[in-house]
Amino acid sequence: MTGRHPVDEGLVTAVREHLARRPGPVTPERVTSALRDTGTVVGSAAMEQVAGALRAELLGAGPLQPLLDDPEVTDVVVNGPRDVWVDRAGRLHPVPIDLGDAAAVRMLAVRLAATGGQRLDDARPTVDARLPDGTRLHAVLPPVADGCTLLSLRVVRHRAFTxxxxxxxxxxxxxxxxxxxxxxxxxxxxxxxxxxxxxxxxxxxxxxxxxxxxxxxxxxxxxxxxxxxxxxxxxxxxxxxxxxxxxxxxxxxxxxxxxxxxxxxxxxxxxxxxxxxxxxxxxxxxxxxxxxxxxxxxxxxxxxxxxxxxxxxxxxxxxxxxxxxxxxxxxxxxxxxxxxxxxxxxxxxxxxxxxxxxxxxxxxxxxxxxxxxxxxxxxxxxxxxxxxx
Known part of the structure; x- marks a missing residue:
């Protein structure tokens, strides 16, 4: 599992610009509609796959989103671009995901913090935020984090057990x-x-x-x-x-x-x-x-x-x-x-x-x-x- 979405940066940029031209909340429905408006020609099954990847890239946790969607995962922690772990059944397990490089991990952390309405930069290198789906985010930027940005994501399952x-x-x-x-x-x-x-x-x-x-x-x-x-x-x-x-x-x-x-x-x-x-x-x-x-x-x-x-x-x-x-x-x-x-x-x-x-x-x-x-x-x-x- 590489964690890379089959969507090029040009398509992500085109959808992002399309959404920016029409102010309003960025919803999954709007992302799918914007994708269609770009004129991308794919089959219906491929369209849903690409739309899902774009939604993860623009609204969710990007390459980490499939891990957060796994019902058995309670936590996702990132120590480096190729050092990602998940908590399943109370134990941490490494997962083979490639997030690119340290700069990409930092960009992901900054974007997620902004999604949660928080600021993350050199002046404020730590953040504790709640993402729109309820996921709790904690992130630390270098040099406070030694070497690479550290991410901790805790999944909130919106269900009360009997x-x-x-x-x-x-x-x-x-x-x-x-x-x-x-x-x-x-x-x-x-x-x-x-x-x-x-x-x-x-x-x-x-x-x-x-x-x-x-x-x-x-x-x-x-x-x-x-x-x-x-x-x-x-x-x-x-x-x-x-x-x-x-x-x-x-x-x-x-x-x-x-x-x-x-x-x-x-x-x-x-x-x-x-x-x-x-x-x-x-x-x-x-x-x-x-x-x-x-x-x-x-x-x-x-x-x-x-x-x-x-x-x-x-x-x-x-x-x-x-x-x-x-x-x-x-x-x-x-x-x-x-x-x-x-x-x-x-x-x-x-x-x-x-x-x-x-x-x-x-x-x-x-x-x-x-x-x-x-x-x-x-x-x-x-x-x-x-x-x-």
Whole structure:
């Protein structure tokens, strides 16, 4: 596989110029129409192949687009023109793609950043953007990247799995599904924790799909990744500052705005900074049923992670613990073992009676060997969800 499209640069230029003469959004339909207008004579099957290649070149990720379209691929990383890897089933595999040279990789990164509405150049050599199809892009230019532009593309699959599908896939041990459904039904405030790529957003989308259809869910995200199957979901997305450094709308700003939108559930796609103060404040003022995801290696690491984020917001350890213990009811932790993503633990948030520090206690654990085991926090969790199972 060379990764080269059977389309010459002259044809790409002709289609690009044709689109430029007619202002408007560049859609797949317009690309196909522009191709026909160039007078290119090919058969219908070849026309669709060429149109697809042009759409990838003008709208998508060029030679990388077929990899992103592969349903088994979750990530594509580029280390050099002929050093491309994909993540399948939790493992990285090299793919034989030739992107040309270092200049071509840089041009691809700059174009993708522009497609995501971001600037990437020598003055701003790193970018974190969301492409129109939801794919998350991260790129670093030399000399910050040593040798060649580095690209990282994470595919967002716009589909919420059902609880039954997650049980069948092994993500949920039998019995955990009922506990999670009870947490949603009781409007508990939840933290979904785990390392990168463990499926936190996927699980949260599934859980939100269980919410009462009459509820209004406000999702606050850096990129629109949450896809719950629910009839009343509205989304707020951050806006980055412009080249003059003005116009930013942060996650913390959006959390405050969401409280004026008559939400039944306030959902923060990922808590990663000073917005933790606003989220805890919201969940402590009657906004039950809130959820967020958090990067942490274990459920027991969640208190330390929250304290670190609280420090960014100017919160003392004591203030953070006082807020979190009343605002957060349960932690749902995921791990990825040998490519398999699974919920390993549900824990309750508590406060150490001696030190006053925030802590978590295991309520239900799901060992790798199978089954579930209750822990010291089970009684508190069962009381919170009115468990009768």
């Amino acid at each position: 609880v039954d599908e997650l049980v069948a896939a092994g993500t949920l041990a039998p019995g955990l599904d009922a506990v999670l459904a009870a947490l949603i039904r009781s409007r508990a405030n939840l933290v979904v924790s785990g390392a990168t790529g463990t499926g936190k957003t996927t699980l949260l989308s599934t859980l939100l799909s269980l919410a009462d259809p009459a509820e209004r869910i406000v999702c606050i995200e850096e990129a629109g990744e949450l896809t719950p199957r629910h009839p009343h979901v509205v989304r707020l997305v951050v806006r980055r500052p412009n080249v003059e450094g003005a116009g930013e709308v942060s996650l913390a700003d959006l959390v405050r705005e969401s409280l004026r939108m008559r939400p039944d559930r306030v959902v923060l796609g990922e808590c990663r900074g000073a917005e933790v103060r606003d989220v805890l404040g919201a969940l402590n003022t009657g906004h039950d049923g809130g959820c967020t995801t958090l990067h942490a290696n274990t459920a027991q690491d969640v208190p330390a992670r929250l304290e670190a984020l609280g420090a960014l917001a100017g919160m003392s350890r004591e203030a953070l613990a006082a807020q979190a213990v009343s605002a957060l009811h349960a932690v749902i932790h995921l791990r990825r073992d040998r490519g398999r993503r699974r919920v390993t633990e549900i824990a309750v948030v508590d406060r150490d009676p001696d030190r006053g520090a925030l802590t978590v206690r295991t309520a239900v654990a799901a060992p790798e060997a199978g089954g579930t085991v209750t822990g010291p926090g089970w009684a508190a969790l069962a009381d919170r969800i009115d468990w009768a199972g």
